[in-house]
Amino acid sequence: MAPSGTGAAARHRSANASLAILAVAQFLIALDYSIVYIALPSIGGEFDLTESTIQWVVSGYAVFFAGFLIVGGRASDRFGPRRLFIAAMLLFGIAAMAGGLASGTPTLLVARAVQGVAAAALQPAIIALINTTFAAGPERNRALSVWGTVGASGLAAGVITGGLLTTVSWRWVFLINLPLAVVCALAAPRLLPRIKAARRSTTLNVPSAVLCTGTVLSAALALTQASGKGWTHPSTLAGFAVAAVLLVAFLARERRSVKPLVDPLLTRTRWLMVGCGATALYMASVGNQFFVVTLLVQELRGYGPLAAGLAFLPMAVAIALANSVSARIVAVLGVRRTLTSAFAVASAGLLLLAFQTRGDSYLVDLLPGLLITGFAHGVIYVTMFIAGTADVEDRNQGVAGALMTTSQYMSGALGIAVLVLVLGPAPQQADFGWAFTATAVAAALGGVLAWFGLARPSSPPRPAPAVETVPVTGGEKP
Structure with missing residues (x-):
């Protein structure tokens, strides 16, 4: 019989392999949201699209993603996250191929909508698999940090990759997803753990x-x-x-x-509700920062697709670095102080960008703000999921993750609507300053929410007698 140490090492390797595939899947979801930004002018030029139509290349994905997340979360809990992961990943890859080969606007927009639906099934399945594979505490925090290092970087990597691929053809912005999706789907049956679906029912x-x-x-x-x-x-x-x-x-x-569809216990779990608020304010601040910076460098500074993409490279590095050290920061400061501090730093960085929009130097006027907000972005991303899912039992992890991500992307849609109003039809330097100020206010509100919302130890309410008892977890999270 193998020594116990050998068994523990094997389990550790298996968990790491699972985490790797989940991180790649999360990278795809985030990448696909932002990768098309820089390609939009090329897509619009080929299909002769108006401004109101071309925005649906981005919005079609985001709207259907947000719309189906709660259902995707419950499907993950009811039918098992691994099974849903495989099906959704295959659908995601097929839709990406259809978008890349589209010969007209209707096909492209339908493909984007289907990608959004597939991502809505993938996201809660990924979070459920992480939170049921790794125990709450340092082990899960480390897993979320690694997952976040790859996943959150996808938003920044999307604009960089989009700039590089658009120089060849905008179609590669979509086709690049296919090989990664196929690899994830084929590897999932062997690498991902089999987790029991909820016993209560197999019917949505x-x-x-x-x-x-x-x-x-x-x-x-x-x-x-x-x-x-x-x-x-x-x-x-x-x-x-x-x-x-x-x-x-x-x-x-x-x-x-x-x-x-949504267990009433979840809406009475305070840290989950604070996590939903944090994801909303994260997207309204550093999440929507990509939209403002992309317009700034392309429309005001005259950067081409490649230069605009590369402008985000230092920010992507800062995000990845922050993701990789977030678990250590949480271990030292705790969730409350970490999330509050990260939002405060993000607000300061966004205000710095607001005051420097009149300068023309990338190194002096843009780079410092991008590095500061990038680091804060990475810490916020990991910490908000540590807080939001800490006190949720396994059978509800999919819906809990879906609630947080729905808040995130609905806030993203609202934030962009507000930013479009602030920027106006022909934005000038002062308009960009006000847009960055708006995102800084959202980040400051995130800090206030984290400080007061996480002030007391989290203790989820007891469920009603008809629902099975949930173990209570108390105290500041490590």
């Missing part, structure tokens, strides 16, 4: 799922319309009205349902 609450998806889709569509056509446009107002009606219907259905 279909009415709640439809109402939930419709609510988020309507709200996301309305926000996208607001950014392109204005807040008072009939299509914007109609979208918000439909979202409000569906939300009321969803809440009423959930209250009456014996098997709700």
Whole structure:
């Protein structure tokens, strides 16, 4: 019989292999959100797209991603995250290929929407697999740090990679996803752990799922319309009205349902709710910073696609560095102080960019702010997921991760709508300064939320008698 140390080493290698494939998958999700930014002018030129149409190359992915996340999270919990991971990864790769080979606008936009749906199934499955493979505490914090090093860097790497690939052809912006998706899907059965699906049922609450998806889709569509056509446009107002009606219907259905789509215990778990708020303010600040910087360097400074992509390289390095040390920072400072400090640093960096928009030097006027915000970005990304999922039991990890990511991308849509309003149709230097200031305010609010929201030890409320008891975890997270 093999020594116990040998078995422990084998389990450690298996866990690391699982983490590697999950990190690559998360990289794809983040990459695909930002990689098309720099390619948009080339895509618009080939298909002769208007400004209001071309934004859907980005928004089509983001809207359907946000719209299907809660359903994806519950599907992960009910049917098992590994099974859903494989199916979603294959769908993601096929949709990416369809987008890269698209001969017209309808095919491209449908492919982007399907990619968003696939990503909505992938994201909660990834978080569930990490949080059920690694025990809460230092082990999970380290795993989230490694995952974040690759995943959060995808947002920055997307604009860099997009700039490089667009110099060859914009189609490679989509086709690059296919080989990575195939490798992940083929490796998953051997490398990912088999986790039992929830015992309560193998049937989704279909009415709640439809109402939930419709609510988020309507709200996301309305926000996208607001950014392109204005807040008072009939299509914007109609979208918000439909979202409000569906939300009321969803809440009423959930209250009456014996098997709700979102476990009521989750909405009473304080650290999860703070985590959702943190992800929203993260995206409204350093997350949407990519949008502002991309416009700044291309439209105001006149950078080409390659130069614009390379301008993000130092920021990507700072994000990766911060991701890799985030678990150590949390171990020393705790979640509350780490997340508060990271948001404060992000706010300072964004204000620095706001005050330096009138300068023309990349090294003096842009690089310092990008490095500061990049490091803060990396720390926030890892720490907010450590906080938000710490007190969630295994059977609800998929939905918990979906709630946080839905908050993130809905905030992203709202943030871009606000930034478009701030920048105006022909943004000048002062407009970019106000846009960076808006993101700095969002980061400052994130710091306030983290400081006061995580002030007391987290202790999730006891479930109602009909629901099985959840172990209570207390104290400041390591």
